[in-house]
Amino acid sequence: MKNGKLVRATAMFFALMLCFTILSRAADQLSVAAVTTERPQNRMIEHTVRTSGKIVQNQELAVTTLPDQRVTAIYVREGQRVEKGDLLFEVDTALLEEKILDQQLEMEKQELQVKDAKSQKEVSAQQKANSQAQAAEQYSLSTRQAGVQLSRAKQQLDQAKEKLKKFRESAKSEETGEAGGTDSEVEEALLQALEEKTDAYVAAQGELRTLEWEIENAVYTAKQNAANGMTATAALTAEDRVFTGAAEEEYSSVDIQIENDDETPAEIMDESGSDSLDVVLDESEDLGMDGGLSGDGSEGDFEFDIEVEDVTSSDTGIGGESNSDVGDRNDSGLDLGAETMGDLDSNEGNEIAPDFSADDMIVDDASAQTASQPVTPEELARIEQTVRADYSQRLEEAQQKAADAQSEKEAAEAALVKYQQEQLAADHSENTQTARQLAADVQAAQQAYEDAALAANEAAVTSGRAVATANIADPSNSSDRMSEITYEQMELTLAKLEGLKEARGKVRAEADGQITKINIMTGEKTTDTTALLMADLSKGYRFTADITKEQQKYIGTGDLVRLSSGDGKTRLEDLPVESVTADENDEGIYHVTVQIPENTFEPGMNVNLDFIRKSEAYSVTVPLSALHLDDKQQPYVLTVEEHDSIMGAERRAGKISVTVLEQNESYAALAEGVIGSSQEIIVQSDKAVDNGSRVRIE
Amino acid sequence: MADIGKMDNPEKEGLRMAKKIMKGITYLPLILLAGIICFPVLFAATGVFMQQWELEDYLAPVLAGAEGMADWPLLPYAPTLRSLVELLMDSPQFFVMFWNSLKISLCILAGQTIFGVPTAWGLARFEFPGRRAILLLYIVLMLMPFQVLMLPQYLVLDRFHLLDTHAAVILPAVFSTFPVFIMYRFFCGISEEILEAARIDGAGQLQVFLWIGVPLGAAGIVSSGILGFLESWNLIEQPMTFLKTKSLWPLSLFLPEIGLEEAGLGFAAAFLMLVPALLLFLSGQEYLEQGIAAAALKE
Numbered sequence: 001m002k003n004g005k006l007v008r009a010t011a012m013f014f015a016l017m018l019c020f021t022i023l024s025r026a027a028d029q030l031s032v033a034a035v036t037t038e039r040p041q042n043r044m045i046e047h048t049v050r051t052s053g054k055i056v057q058n059q060e061l062a063v064t065t066l067p068d069q070r071v072t073a074i075y076v077r078e079g080q081r082v083e084k085g086d087l088l089f090e091v092d093t094a095l096l097e098e099k100i101l102d103q104q105l106e107m108e109k110q111e112l113q114v115k116d117a118k119s120q121k122e123v124s125a126q127q128k129a130n131s132q133a134q135a136a137e138q139y140s141l142s143t144r145q146a147g148v149q150l151s152r153a154k155q156q157l158d159q160a161k162e163k164l165k166k167f168r169e170s171a172k173s174e175e176t177g178e179a180g181g182t183d184s185e186v187e188e189a190l191l192q193a194l195e196e197k198t199d200a201y202v203a204a205q206g207e208l209r210t211l212e213w214e215i216e217n218a219v220y221t222a223k224q225n226a227a228n229g230m231t232a233t234a235a236l237t238a239e240d241r242v243f244t245g246a247a248e249e250e251y252s253s254v255d256i257q258i259e260n261d262d263e264t265p266a267e268i269m270d271e272s273g274s275d276s277l278d279v280v281l282d283e284s285e286d287l288g289m290d291g292g293l294s295g296d297g298s299e300g301d302f303e304f305d306i307e308v309e310d311v312t313s314s315d316t317g318i319g320g321e322s323n324s325d326v327g328d329r330n331d332s333g334l335d336l337g338a339e340t341m342g343d344l345d346s347n348e349g350n351e352i353a354p355d356f357s358a359d360d361m362i363v364d365d366a367s368a369q370t371a372s373q374p375v376t377p378e379e380l381a382r383i384e385q386t387v388r389a390d391y392s393q394r395l396e397e398a399q400q401k402a403a404d405a406q407s408e409k410e411a412a413e414a415a416l417v418k419y420q421q422e423q424l425a426a427d428h429s430e431n432t433q434t435a436r437q438l439a440a441d442v443q444a445a446q447q448a449y450e451d452a453a454l455a456a457n458e459a460a461v462t463s464g465r466a467v468a469t470a471n472i473a474d475p476s477n478s479s480d481r482m483s484e485i486t487y488e489q490m491e492l493t494l495a496k497l498e499g500l501k502e503a504r505g506k507v508r509a510e511a512d513g514q515i516t517k518i519n520i521m522t523g524e525k526t527t528d529t530t531a532l533l534m535a536d537l538s539k540g541y542r543f544t545a546d547i548t549k550e551q552q553k554y555i556g557t558g559d560l561v562r563l564s565s566g567d568g569k570t571r572l573e574d575l576p577v578e579s580v581t582a583d584e585n586d587e588g589i590y591h592v593t594v595q596i597p598e599n600t601f602e603p604g605m606n607v608n609l610d611f612i613r614k615s616e617a618y619s620v621t622v623p624l625s626a627l628h629l630d631d632k633q634q635p636y637v638l639t640v641e642e643h644d645s646i647m648g649a650e651r652r653a654g655k656i657s658v659t660v661l662e663q664n665e666s667y668a669a670l671a672e673g674v675i676g677s678s679q680e681i682i683v684q685s686d687k688a689v690d691n692g693s694r695v696r697i698e
Numbered sequence: 699m700a701d702i703g704k705m706d707n708p709e710k711e712g713l714r715m716a717k718k719i720m721k722g723i724t725y726l727p728l729i730l731l732a733g734i735i736c737f738p739v740l741f742a743a744t745g746v747f748m749q750q751w752e753l754e755d756y757l758a759p760v761l762a763g764a765e766g767m768a769d770w771p772l773l774p775y776a777p778t779l780r781s782l783v784e785l786l787m788d789s790p791q792f793f794v795m796f797w798n799s800l801k802i803s804l805c806i807l808a809g810q811t812i813f814g815v816p817t818a819w820g821l822a823r824f825e826f827p828g829r830r831a832i833l834l835l836y837i838v839l840m841l842m843p844f845q846v847l848m849l850p851q852y853l854v855l856d857r858f859h860l861l862d863t864h865a866a867v868i869l870p871a872v873f874s875t876f877p878v879f880i881m882y883r884f885f886c887g888i889s890e891e892i893l894e895a896a897r898i899d900g901a902g903q904l905q906v907f908l909w910i911g912v913p914l915g916a917a918g919i920v921s922s923g924i925l926g927f928l929e930s931w932n933l934i935e936q937p938m939t940f941l942k943t944k945s946l947w948p949l950s951l952f953l954p955e956i957g958l959e960e961a962g963l964g965f966a967a968a969f970l971m972l973v974p975a976l977l978l979f980l981s982g983q984e985y986l987e988q989g990i991a992a993a994a995l996k997e
Contacts, residue, residue: 006977006980006981009977010974010978013974013977014800014974017793017970020786020793021796023786023787024786024790024793025790027787027788027790028788644943644944645791645944645945646791646794646795646944646945646947647790647791647794647945648794649945
């Protein structure tokens, strides 16, 4: 009994094992992929290029008309063939005549505008010339008056000195044997020293004023240039602004040169003719014209040179005697002159050459920049700061020089006064009072002379500044020419309108062709774009289509292709490809063109292109479905390999990396030597298969 | 007398108690040894129901080279039948090997029965010259380990083109000397009178063997069969040496294919491998004991 149970249990055990054997095998087979295999074959890889495109004309003609014309009738439709002279469309003649009338009126208005602009320009030029002449005249008068006052002060000083000298000589003759001769020499020397110091002081003051005005002028010029968009920063070098001379001492000389055609200086500065004078400032010396009084320290002379040039008597109308030849009458050598300060040239008409124009400037490379945008206040301030910085050293030097000259002059004055007081204190005679009075007179005359010299300097600077300001050029004004151009354009438009009117508003074909596009509509107005597009039939047709970059590899110029119509009724074989060009806008798209024979396809037709390029014969080709890419994008194929396993001979997928020589959408050619011709390549499977996966061949 | 008799009884009681104590002392180490011997079975049974992660934790020091000592609990922390189900449902390889083992074992048993029983009968009941020399040769061959016989067997099997076939494992086992030796002992124990009586009754040699010898030596035949099954069920060296094709391998080679990551599968396979042997052992336990005792008897 007991054994019976054990036997049953044993039987049951083995029965269960049998069941599980079947179940586990069934479950195991579910995970096995059923695959289809194929052996590598020897074949050529064919690349088929298939695309569809359109038949287009080789050349297109544009038909245009004047804009804003109402279309009354269109006599053609798209696709219609037309011959030269055929009526295409018609515009409203009533509206056309109205437009012509409007155009004529507009042209009259424009003509008046042209006249106004010209008149305005002439008046402006006249006003400008007047202001320049007035400034030049004012300059001449101021400097001349200052020179006269200066010469008078000099005469008074000399007279006072002479009186004092004579008084002392008489006193000396009365007191013989005394050391008066020695005293007179000492005082003479002190006076001489004082004169020299005074001259130096005046010259330094003049030089300082000149420089200050020069700085202001440079700042103004730089700002103007920046505002005009020429240069944002124009740092002028010292050479452009200083008065040109052989030596530094000549900076302070006032050169006012007025040249006269008939060499009569007396006629130059006559007030009656000054309004017609044209002042041309010399480029190199214009900024130094305000130079002030020149001090020739060694001679103690103040020299003003006034030369008059190029002033015709007819313009100036000067008949009176000139007051400017002061130097001839001034025995102290004072000479008023204007050497190259102003060039009064009536023959040049309205020509005005500003002496501080941009041509005279040297642009500092470090700071110069092209300013095409409006200059900001900050930028202007920076420019001013830059210009002033360029002059700061010279300004300080001039100020220092003026201060030094003043202190030296004051020291000389103090020495003279001290000496004279000592002389008076030692001399207790009755002439003392007289001598003291004479010395005081000399002092007063000396002071008056100094004041006159400074005043002359100031007058020259101020009036010179006015001349320069008057010479600033007006902004350019081209309104008259612009109006003229507009008028000419209107004339052309009118001619076109009248031409259309002569044709009674009818627009005709200028050549044989086929209408490809109509951009106008009956009842609507025309625009300034093309009204009609026509295919020029005389130039033939071509097929054009787009292909991808991949397709472009297999088709090229000269390849013989097949073209067939969409319905397949018309087919053209062996047509050479005219061109294959890349699209300029869309990368990866190429255009194929094929010239087609006449009377085959009509423009606008949809036509298919077919081309097959065959490769060489490859010994190892597999279906593209057998090709896979791994994680590194390396191609591989899976082969069926038999393995010995506990379950018996198992088929597993084996991964073999390959090199793809060429492929199309169906097959891939592989490099030889890796795959044998008898190997089974997995081309299809019902489950995902990877290296080592168990497979079952179906 | 009565007192004397009363005095004798306590002495007997004391002696009885002493014997019991001695018996208990004797059993204790035996029980401990039995427990140690049974522990691998418990080990396998527990492992069948363990999770894979639990097995990896316990066995990592042994199988994966982790630090520390291997540990083994008496009960699984998270019992599961996953390994058993996986083995039964998802491991067709196991069943291939299972049936290979069964095929090899049954063929060996059949061969031993066909060739071994008559051989043992002939050696036991017939007197012929060289009988003792043959017996001695049998004993010597029985004592030789497989490693000694492996090369000659390999050369012979190769010559007969039997390598990498089940016959390469089955045939050498069929002609094993051990079952002949066991059955020889049983057949020697049959009384000559009984055989003589049969002959007097007209029985021939074949009839005497089939109707007298086999029934009377059944215990020996069964016990040798059980021992032979257990031996052939657990064959490892012979299949490893003679079988190259994996699909021919018996179940005993399944476990070497299992790593730590499939330890649960290994325990389940070991457990199932134990079942047939256990059932067979329980069925023929009586005969097996007799067979082992017979093998221990001296000539």
